[in-house]
Amino acid sequence: MMPEERRQKIIEILYANKSATVKNLCDQLMASEATIRRDLTVLEDEEKLERVHGGAIIQSNVPIEKEDTYNEKEGVYLYEKKQIAKVAFSYLRENDSIFLDGGTTTIELAKLIGRSRIKINVFTNAPHFTQFIAGNPKAEQFILGGRIRNNTLAVVGQLAIDTIRRFRLNKVFIGVNAISLEYGLTTPDFEEAEMKRAILEKGRERYILADASKFNKVALCEILPISAVDTIITSSLEEDEIKEKFKLEGVLLVEATKKEAGMYDYDGDA
Amino acid sequence: MMPEERRQKIIEILYANKSATVKNLCDQLMASEATIRRDLTVLEDEEKLERVHGGAIIQSNVPIEKEDTYNEKEGVYLYEKKQIAKVAFSYLRENDSIFLDGGTTTIELAKLIGRSRIKINVFTNAPHFTQFIAGNPKAEQFILGGRIRNNTLAVVGQLAIDTIRRFRLNKVFIGVNAISLEYGLTTPDFEEAEMKRAILEKGRERYILADASKFNKVALCEILPISAVDTIITSSLEEDEIKEKFKLEGVLLVEATKKEAGMYDYDGDA
DNA sequence: AATTGTATGACTGATATTGATTGTTTTTGA
DNA sequence: TCAAAAACAATCAATATCAGTCATACAATT
Numbered sequence: 001m002m003p004e005e006r007r008q009k010i011i012e013i014l015y016a017n018k019s020a021t022v023k024n025l026c027d028q029l030m031a032s033e034a035t036i037r038r039d040l041t042v043l044e045d046e047e048k049l050e051r052v053h054g055g056a057i058i059q060s061n062v063p064i065e066k067e068d069t070y071n072e073k074e075g076v077y078l079y080e081k082k083q084i085a086k087v088a089f090s091y092l093r094e095n096d097s098i099f100l101d102g103g104t105t106t107i108e109l110a111k112l113i114g115r116s117r118i119k120i121n122v123f124t125n126a127p128h129f130t131q132f133i134a135g136n137p138k139a140e141q142f143i144l145g146g147r148i149r150n151n152t153l154a155v156v157g158q159l160a161i162d163t164i165r166r167f168r169l170n171k172v173f174i175g176v177n178a179i180s181l182e183y184g185l186t187t188p189d190f191e192e193a194e195m196k197r198a199i200l201e202k203g204r205e206r207y208i209l210a211d212a213s214k215f216n217k218v219a220l221c222e223i224l225p226i227s228a229v230d231t232i233i234t235s236s237l238e239e240d241e242i243k244e245k246f247k248l249e250g251v252l253l254v255e256a257t258k259k260e261a262g263m264y265d266y267d268g269d270a
Numbered sequence: 271m272m273p274e275e276r277r278q279k280i281i282e283i284l285y286a287n288k289s290a291t292v293k294n295l296c297d298q299l300m301a302s303e304a305t306i307r308r309d310l311t312v313l314e315d316e317e318k319l320e321r322v323h324g325g326a327i328i329q330s331n332v333p334i335e336k337e338d339t340y341n342e343k344e345g346v347y348l349y350e351k352k353q354i355a356k357v358a359f360s361y362l363r364e365n366d367s368i369f370l371d372g373g374t375t376t377i378e379l380a381k382l383i384g385r386s387r388i389k390i391n392v393f394t395n396a397p398h399f400t401q402f403i404a405g406n407p408k409a410e411q412f413i414l415g416g417r418i419r420n421n422t423l424a425v426v427g428q429l430a431i432d433t434i435r436r437f438r439l440n441k442v443f444i445g446v447n448a449i450s451l452e453y454g455l456t457t458p459d460f461e462e463a464e465m466k467r468a469i470l471e472k473g474r475e476r477y478i479l480a481d482a483s484k485f486n487k488v489a490l491c492e493i494l495p496i497s498a499v500d501t502i503i504t505s506s507l508e509e510d511e512i513k514e515k516f517k518l519e520g521v522l523l524v525e526a527t528k529k530e531a532g533m534y535d536y537d538g539d540a
Numbered sequence: 541a542a543t544t545g546t547a548t549g550a551c552t553g554a555t556a557t558t559g560a561t562t563g564t565t566t567t568t569g570a
Numbered sequence: 571t572c573a574a575a576a577a578c579a580a581t582c583a584a585t586a587t588c589a590g591t592c593a594t595a596c597a598a599t600t
Contacts, residue, residue: 003547019275022587032549037588052274053556053587127397127413134420143397143425145415145433150404155413159433163415273557292577302559307578323566323577 006031007039014049014058021055080211080235083256085109087233088173088209094119096170099199102126102154103175105209113139123167125155125195142167149191156191161198172203176210178217179232181245184225186218193221200224208232215242226251276301277309278387282408284319284328285388286364291325350481350505353526355379357503358443358479364389366440369469372396372424373445375479383409393437395425395465412437419461426461431468442473446480448487449502451515454495456488463491470494478502485512496521 006029013020013028025036040056043049049056085108092098092113100106102125113122114135122133125144133139146160174196178186185208187193200206206229215237226249236257237243246253271279276299283290283298295306310326313319319326355378362368362383370376370392377399383392384405392403395414403409416430444466448456455478457463470476476499485507501522507513516523 019272021272033587034549034589035547038547041589052272054272054274057272057274057278127400130397130418130423134418134423137420139420141418141420143413143415143418145413145425145430148400148404148411148413150407150409150411153400153404155415160415163429303577304559304579305557308557 001029001031003039006035007043010036010039010043010056011048014056019052019055019057024055077211077213080256081105081108084209084211084233084235085112087254087256088207089113089116091171091205091207091231092118092120095121097121097168098123099164099169099172099174099203100124100126100129101172101174101196101199102129102152103209105175105211106173107132109173109209123164123169125160125164125199126153127155128153149189152189152192154192154195156189156195160195164198164202167202169199169203171205171207172199173207173209174200174229176208176223177214178219179208179210179215179226180218181216181226181249183218183222185223185229187221187223188219190221193223196223200228206230209234211235212237271299271301273309276305277313280306280309280313280326281318281387282389284326285386289322289325289327294325347481347483350526351375351378354479354481354503354505355382357524357526358477359383359386361441361475361477361501362388362390365391367391367438368393369434369439369442369444369473370394370396370399371442371444371466371469372399372422373479375445375481376443377402379443379479393434393439395430395434395469396423397425398423419459422459422462424462424465426459426465430465434468434472437472439469439473441475441477442469443477443479444470444499446478446493447484448489449478449480449485449496450488451486451496451519453488453492455493455499457491457493458489460491463493466493470498476500479504481505482507 009029010020010025013025022033022036022040025031026033029036040049040051044051044056049058081104084105088109089112098120100110100122106126107129110122110124110126110129110132113120114132116136117138118136119138120136121140121142123142123144124130124133127143127148130141130143133141144155144160144163146155146157146163148154149156176185176187176196180186185196187196200223208229208231210232212235215234226246229251231252231254232246233254233256236255237253243253279299280290280295283295292303292306292310295301296303299306310319310321313326314321319328351374354375358379359382368390370380372395376396380392380394380396380399380402383390384402386406387408388406389408391410391412393412393414394400394403397413397418400411400413403411414425414430414433416425416427416433418424419426446455446457446466450456455466457466470493478499478501480502482505485504496516496519499521501524502516503524503526506525507523513523
């Protein structure tokens, strides 16, 4: 078994049981204690679990605020996300009806909308976005109802999917965890995948917001193939080769650090 | 069982039963008294419980974080709201299904739930509450869908009212702007009044959270008469006369700064 | 073929956890 | 108030778990 594969299984076991001992994991994964301990160390560094004496426990307690301040320390990714959000904002027009999917990139777009005075209807499945968007008195907000996943704070479930089908959306903006030419758009959680698919199917213009780190990755749950979206907004990619391949799929790849025709600039408090 | 796992279970047992003896915990967790005592010492250092001779009780006086700066304009009322929220929290039990109405008092209750580990289902029409409640991994959250009023950030409208009717709620907690014996509960916005009425009609136990400044006031839109609620939790009122009149209407008036039977004390030095 | 890098498991001294035992403190009830 | 009972803290030895080191295995690269 490959190391990554084994670590993925550790996470799965932890999500199922909330905790696991080292011995336990050894038996299930046919690995030595040393290997399991090394895996746990790696996964703890990635903040995917919490080590305790004897094993590990899952800490599904990941408030968005914490994540935000974490990224703020990281710096570089937050900057990229802000750049991507600016480009996405430049695609908005007065009287658009848009959908904003939950995520750390789309939240930057929500903040931009909240600081602007654009007249717009915003649907979202991310309850915590509303306080940012509310800063713009000309924005009308709608939230999907349903159960909330505590770690991403996104609404998921059948009620939400049923509701989204009742609206006509002009533009939809979705964040994903992984983009691959072969496997399309994928994300780790099944219910979120269902939700994102339903949203994409309702949008007339479909935008994916994803920084460069998301490319050529695959997560557990399939959303849709690449061809199901119109535009991917990302931070700058090194390889031109990748861009060409996306063009062949009928997808426009926009890089945040370069200007494209048809965009107008948005500059914070202008 | 791993130490951390066992300590989490201790917290769970305490939330379910409000208190536990050392012997009791020994039996449930198959550990010696020495081990349990050590666990209790650790958990007390982490301020997750309070040790007493013979065992431990829950002590939900959670560390106050920076959030005060956000609400600083509220000033003296914020203290009253926190006190009211603490009393409201003391009415919660494991596996309750509650509704939390949007408002500046109920948000303090949301924060308490988020910092606790009580197992509870929370329905709300206030999207911005979700990030607080998400701090508690054992809380399941549901949000009503619909249009959001930008000034209160509460979901209103027919879709939300239709949705709330599909659920059975154990306890509902509502904030109001004005309470009057003659005119009942009133609030300035028509749609919010509709919403609050729908919620109150669904609740088995109905609690109103209102500080003393809300009494003997009338706002534009009628919600329901006083008799439609079971308990009003408020800060201390000067006049005993008022309390008597509420009692005649079949409403229990609880003052946050005084102790009442049936409440468990969760702030030792209050 | 030699080298580099990574992954793995075995080993070892260090650290943490546990239950028993002891003597001390607190509670209880006459 | 006093004495018995209960609960407690401190200590110790046995056990479990941990982190670090080393040698081996294997694949990719030189």
